[in-house]
Amino acid sequence: MTSLTSERLLLREFKDDDWVSVHPYACDPEVVKYMTWGPNTSDDTRNFIRRAIAYQQEQPRRHFELAITLREEGQLIGGCGIRVSSHELREGNIGYCLNRNYWSKGYATEAARELLRFGFEALSLHRIYATCDPENYASRRVLEKIGMTLEGHLREILLMRGEWRDSLIYAILAREWKNSDTPLR
Numbered sequence: 001m002t003s004l005t006s007e008r009l010l011l012r013e014f015k016d017d018d019w020v021s022v023h024p025y026a027c028d029p030e031v032v033k034y035m036t037w038g039p040n041t042s043d044d045t046r047n048f049i050r051r052a053i054a055y056q057q058e059q060p061r062r063h064f065e066l067a068i069t070l071r072e073e074g075q076l077i078g079g080c081g082i083r084v085s086s087h088e089l090r091e092g093n094i095g096y097c098l099n100r101n102y103w104s105k106g107y108a109t110e111a112a113r114e115l116l117r118f119g120f121e122a123l124s125l126h127r128i129y130a131t132c133d134p135e136n137y138a139s140r141r142v143l144e145k146i147g148m149t150l151e152g153h154l155r156e157i158l159l160m161r162g163e164w165r166d167s168l169i170y171a172i173l174a175r176e177w178k179n180s181d182t183p184l185r
């Protein structure tokens with residue numbers, strides 16, 4: 001079972017009853033505005049939790065969907081994930097999503113940094129990427145803060161709620177991560 005700790009956060013595996021804390025943000029239109037999923041029905045959220053729990057049994061494990069919780073209070077404030085997109089190429093991708101009450105406190109940056117550490121150290125990945133809507137400025141800033149480079153602008157690659165959307169791709173290589181300040185706690 002994977003659990004990652006940072007200064008203020010514990011990123012841990014999802015449990016059955018987490019859907020109660022996930023649903024308030026997963027059904028919030030403002031939170032899912034730039035996501036390919038949502039706003040969720042309660043069944044959608046329950047299914048997401050079921051899938052996240054099923055991933056815990058994968059051999060070898062490709063998907064790590066983790067709850068973002070506050071270390072002190074134990075409160076679940078969001079979710080994040082790292083998925084191995086190619087074992088052969090040692091490539092993975094990350095994502096994150098927070099309850100609106102917890103935005104702008106540096107939590108997504110803190111969680112994403114831990115995902116990079118886990119991806120490069122524990123999973124021995126060579127490259128980690130993330131995609132993001134060009135208008136999602138908060139997420140773009142998170143990806144910049146964790147040392148990723150903007151590699152491309154993909155035009156109308158997503159059909160989101162009936163609308164074609166562009167996507168930006170950001171990435172960081174293992175050697176860039178090792179040479180950055182990020183590995184130091």
Ligand SMILES: CC(C)(COP(=O)(O)OP(=O)(O)OC[C@H]1O[C@@H](n2cnc3c(N)ncnc32)[C@H](O)[C@@H]1OP(=O)(O)O)[C@@H](O)C(=O)NCCC(=O)NCCS
Nearest residue numbers: 031096097098103104105106107108109132137138139141
């Ligand atoms: C994107 C998201 C995860 C960011 O989480 P967060 O915890 O608020 O992020 P952080 O506090 O670590 O950093 C946000 C940065 O973006 C900046 N920012 C926030 N809103 C911004 C805006 N509209 N324009 C420009 N910068 C913005 C903040 O100032 C901060 O940068 P700074 O530290 O240089 O001041 C959060 O807004 C969220 O959950 N959004 C909905 C889900 C989502 O879009 N997920 C990402 C999909 S790619």
